[in-house]
Amino acid sequence: MSDPHTDKKMPYHHGDLRAALLAAAEVEIAEHGVEGFSLRQVARRAGVSHAAPAHHFGDANGLLTALAADGYRQFLAAQAEREAAADPAPRAQLVAAGLGYVDFALTRPALFRLLFGSERTDYADPDLSMAANAAYQHLADQVVAAGGRDSADAAAVWAMAHGLADLMAAGRLKTIISLEPSARDATIAAIVGRALPPA
Amino acid sequence: MSDPHTDKKMPYHHGDLRAALLAAAEVEIAEHGVEGFSLRQVARRAGVSHAAPAHHFGDANGLLTALAADGYRQFLAAQAEREAAADPAPRAQLVAAGLGYVDFALTRPALFRLLFGSERTDYADPDLSMAANAAYQHLADQVVAAGGRDSADAAAVWAMAHGLADLMAAGRLKTIISLEPSARDATIAAIVGRALPPA
C-alpha cells in the first residue's frame, strides 16, 4: 500500500540521499542508542532499499564515521555559541567552551557517545580526523590564551569538561543535572575553572 | 574432529559454566570491543553450545550486566590497591583512588567502556546496581574525608578522574600516555589534585 514505489511520488533517484541517510541515522541512534544502530533501519526510515547506503558510505561503519565528522562540527558550534554569549576575556571564553561541551553532551547524548565512546568510527578517515583535530585544537588554543603552560594544563581542562559531560550524558551526577539551568551553569563553570591554575 | 563432544573429556555438565562464560566474555570484548560482542562467539570460546548461556544469564545483555557487576568490583579493587601503597593521609588516599581509577581504565579498557559507556547493561539489576553504587560511595566517602564540602566537590573529583580515564582509554591524551610510568603517575596525581580545593 504505502510502499515507496507504489505511490508515484517517489522517484528512483532520491536527490540528496546522503544527507537524508545522515539525518535518519542521527534519529536512529538517538532513539535506539549507538549499540542499537541498524543500517537497514536507517534505510527504511529514509524510504530506500537496505543496500542503498552502501554506495554513499561503503558500509555501516562508514556511515557512522561520516555522522561523527558532522558531529564534531556541531560539537564545535555548540561551544562557539556559548563563547559568543560570554565575556570576551580568555578565561571566561575557556569556561564558556566547557559549558558548550556539556551542552552538546546533554542535548545530543547519542551523538556525543558516537564521538567519544564508539569503536565503529574510523579515525583514519581524513574528514573525521580533521574534524576531531579541529575540536581538540580549539580547546588547546583557548587554554594557552587563558594562560596555560604545559600540556598538562590542556589535559586537565579537557579531562574536566569531558568527565562532566560524559558522566552527565550517562545520567550520572544527578545532583548537578537536576539543578535549574542557571544554577547548573554556575556549578559547571566553577568546576571547570578548577582545572586551570589561577593566573 | 575436535568437537567438544567427540573427545570424551568433556562432560555434559560443565561444572562452572557461569564463571567460564564470564571469563570468555571478558576476553571477547577485550579482543573485539564491546560493540563487537557476540554471544555465540562467547559460547564457542567456552566450548559450549550457542544456547547454553541463556540458562545462566537470560539473554546477551544479561551476560554483559553480570560482567559489568564483576567489573565494578575489580574497579574498586584497582583503587584499593593504589590506596594500600599510598600515604594514609586522606588527601593522598583520594589521589591514590584517582590513580587506581585510571589504572583500571588503561589496564582493561574494554571492561571500563562496558561499565561507563555501554547501553546494554541493565542497572535495574540489583547486583549491578549495588556494585556500581559501592564504587561511587567509596569515592564520595573519600572526598568528604579529604575535606570536601558540597556535592560539587565530589562531582569535580569524579569528573576529573573519569575524564582522564575515559580519554586515555580511548587513546587520546597521548602526551600523558607516552610518559614513563613514574612521571605519568605524578602528572595524573597533580591533575586530580586540582579538582579538590585546597584545605
Place this chain on the structure above:
DNA sequence: GGGGCAATCTTTTCGCTGTCAAGATATTTT
C-alpha cells in the same frame, strides 16, 4: 537531440547473529 556512459538505487543471496521451543542428559530430591 540522441547515444552511450557513469552514477544511483533495487533485488537477490549468503553467512552470521540473538532468541525461542523442544529434546537429551545429568543431578538432586523424595
Place this chain on the structure above:
DNA sequence: AAAATATCTTGACAGCGAAAAGATTGCCCC
C-alpha cells in the same frame, strides 16, 4: 529407585551487514 529439577544440545526463525548482479536515471559529448 523414581520423580522432579537443573543443565546443556539441537533445530528453527527472523533480522542483520555485505556482496553481486540487475534496473533505472541523469549527464556528457558527439
